[in-house]
Amino acid sequence: MHRISTGSPFESQMAYSRAIVRDKWCFVSGVTGYDYKTMVMPQDVGQQARNCFATIFDVLEQAGFSPTDIMRVQYTITDAAMVPDLAPALQEALGDIRPAATMIVAGLIRPEMKIEIEATALRE
Numbered sequence: 001m002h003r004i005s006t007g008s009p010f011e012s013q014m015a016y017s018r019a020i021v022r023d024k025w026c027f028v029s030g031v032t033g034y035d036y037k038t039m040v041m042p043q044d045v046g047q048q049a050r051n052c053f054a055t056i057f058d059v060l061e062q063a064g065f066s067p068t069d070i071m072r073v074q075y076t077i078t079d080a081a082m083v084p085d086l087a088p089a090l091q092e093a094l095g096d097i098r099p100a101a102t103m104i105v106a107g108l109i110r111p112e113m114k115i116e117i118e119a120t121a122l123r124e
Contacts, residue, residue, distance in 0.1 A: 073101045
């Protein structure tokens with residue numbers, strides 16, 4: 001088993017790893033829309049999603065996976081009315097990959113967070 005960190009302060013505060021790699025699997029924890037280098041959160045849900053995928057893809061690369069290895073994603077959004085603004089970012093990131101997906105509408109732990117994305121990848 002191998003743990004991956006992005007250096008986000010949330011990882012140590014909340015006692016989790018950004019990702020866990022076990023054999024051919026990579027489990028990426030929920031990622032919010034922060035740019036983890038600057039800890040800046042954009043207002044736009046689409047840009048938050050793009051930041052999420054940038055983090056997820058970077059973590060997958062560190063683990064020896066590629067975006068095409070993503071088998072499953074779960075989206076948590078704070079308002080279903082955001083879906084039309086969110087859809088282009090999802091299409092950009094996963095349009096040809098088309099993993100199994102679930103979208104849940106729920107509150108997130110900080111008010112500036114509009115989306116959280118978690119991913120599971122399998123390397124063949």
